Amino acid sequence: MSSTVDLFDKCLAFEDAKRVQAAGVYPFFRPIESTIGSSVVTHGKRRVMIGSNNYLGLTHHxxxxxxxxxxxxxxxxxxxxxxxxxxxxxxxxxxxxxxxxxxxxxxxxxxxxxxxxxxxxxxxxxxxxxxxxxxxxxxxxxxxxxxxxxxxxxxxxxxxxxxxxxxxxxxxxxxxxxxxxxxxxxxxxxxxxxxxxxxxxxxxxxxxxxxxxxxxxxxxxxxxxxxxxxxxxxxxxxxxxxxxxxxxxxxxxxxxxxxxxxxxxxxxxxxxxxxxxxxxxxxxxxxxxxxxxxxEPEHLENLWKNARKMSKGLVEMGYNTLNSQTPVIPLLIGDDFMAFSFTQKLYEHGVFATPVVRPAVPEGCALIRTSYMASHTDQDLDYVLGVLNDLGKAYEIIGNRDREQQLAELAQTHFGVATV
Ligand SMILES: Cc1ncc(COP(=O)(O)O)c(C=O)c1O
The missing domain is CATH 3.40.640.10 (Type I PLP-dependent aspartate aminotransferase-like (Major domain))
Structure with missing residues (x-):
């Protein structure tokens, strides 16, 4: 007896990514046309990269x-x-x-x-x-x-x-x-x-x-x-x-x-x-x-100078960064779709970041993963902080006490991190 199930049926039924694409907020596989220090050019526009692991900024040395x-x-x-x-x-x-x-x-x-x-x-x-x-x-x-x-x-x-x-x-x-x-x-x-x-x-x-x-x-x-x-x-x-x-x-x-x-x-x-x-x-x-x-120890020094500046700035704004002590600074968002939408808005404002959703994080704990490099300039970082301040308020991720409290509870329950 042969089976009625074809091996590829699961591929036809796979809708998750297509739904996000249809909503116009798909954040993956963005083709990079060129890279310049801490920025990339995508879709013909220069954007500040805050989603790279090029911590010491040495790819262009x-x-x-x-x-x-x-x-x-x-x-x-x-x-x-x-x-x-x-x-x-x-x-x-x-x-x-x-x-x-x-x-x-x-x-x-x-x-x-x-x-x-x-x-x-x-x-x-x-x-x-x-x-x-x-x-x-x-x-x-x-x-x-x-x-x-x-x-x-x-x-x-x-x-x-x-x-x-x-x-x-x-x-x-x-x-x-x-x-x-x-x-x-x-x-x-x-x-x-x-x-x-x-x-x-x-x-x-x-x-x-x-x-x-x-x-x-x-x-x-x-x-x-x-x-x-x-x-x-x-x-x-x-x-x-x-x-x-x-x-x-x-x-x-x-x-x-x-x-x-x-x-x-x-x-x-x-x-x-x-x-x-x-x-x-x-x-x-x-x-x-x-x-x-x-x-050239200055690369490591710059990396930490930038990481500290961003950590301080983001925490002061009210973002929940899971108390990160490294240049990888997550922004806790919660809902997967909101993380996609927020990332898309960042992109439209000239900031390239990546969302992290389940199964990479627990259900309901979507993040925007930001990471900083030695090659970011103060101008880059101030620009990013400005955009994150505006969007964070628009999405009520920051500036809303109840929401900040909910995110703190998520951080405690799922990441074991006590945040205020
Ligand atoms: C913690 C960790 N281990 C291993 C890897 C795999 O490294 P590679 O990209 O060099 O294959 C990565 C990269 O994403 C990583 O983040």
């Missing part, structure tokens, strides 16, 4: 661009094979050595993307009788890694160390090895993982600790070495993951740890072994970014 061009001249445009076989460049190996030194780790392994780094490292390291303890708000690539990995995954409430301990207490003895996994800075809410307490719990319950520092490398710590350095806990994280698609102005990712563990992942991780290597220009870009991070 002349030294970075020259380095990428030199790499193309020397190695061509692509590696045309995996590192395991024919695509391993001296640039990849130099990058691994430089990163290991920068992060105070014994060894490092460079993957083609950050997503593959999480998927490939987590799945390689887990055995059938092992367990992962995963924060509920972890990035999709970590979730993908936990799905591909054999063994069990148990979740704990977002950044909630009491809940992590509760889960550890009730389950740890049932398993052999264990891995606690979390983002160092959470990509949507911008909050910093409670690493000091997680280190204690990892020691107490004999777990290894895995931190995804995609949004912390280049941002936290005296030179941007990430959450370990931010908390003065150098080398307490067993496996440190990072990506080059944010502060390091490129594409690619890495996992850093001890020699033996990195050697093991290098020879066991299928997403590493069977995917083409990071292109030469991308690797050379990151190498030059590392030089710049060492030699």
């Amino acid at each position: 002349p030294r970075v661009q020259a380095s990428a061009k030199r790499a193309i001249d020397r190695f061509g445009t692509g590696c045309t094979g995996s590192r395991f076989l024919n695509g391993n460049l001296i640039l990849h190996e130099e990058l691994e050595e430089r990163l290991a030194a920068f992060l105070n780790k014994e060894a490092c392994l460079v993957f083609s993307t950050g997503f593959l780094s999480n998927q490939g490292a987590i799945s390689a390291i887990m055995g059938r009788n092992d367990v992962i303890y995963s924060d509920r708000e972890n990035h999709a690539s970590i979730i993908e890694g936990t799905r591909v990995a054999v063994g069990d995954t148990l979740k704990f409430k977002h950044n909630n160390m009491e809940d992590l301990e509760r889960v550890l207490e009730t389950s740890r003895s049932k398993y052999e090895g264990a891995l606690i996994v979390a983002d160092g800075v959470f990509s949507m809410s911008g909050d910093i993982f409670n690493l000091p307490r997680a280190v204690e719990l990892a020691e107490k319950y004999r777990c290894r600790l895995y931190i995804d520092d995609a949004h912390s490398i280049g941002v936290l710590g005296p030179k941007g070495q990430g959450t370990e350095f931010h908390f003065n806990l150098s080398n307490k994280v067993d496996l440190l993951m990072g990506t080059f698609s944010k502060s390091f102005a490129s594409i690619g990712g890495f996992i850093a740890g001890s020699n033996d563990v990195i050697h093991y992942i290098k020879h066991k991780s299928r997403p590493f072994m069977f995917s083409a290597a990071m292109p030469p220009a991308a690797a050379a870009t990151v190498l030059e970014c590392l030089n710049i991070v060492e030699e």
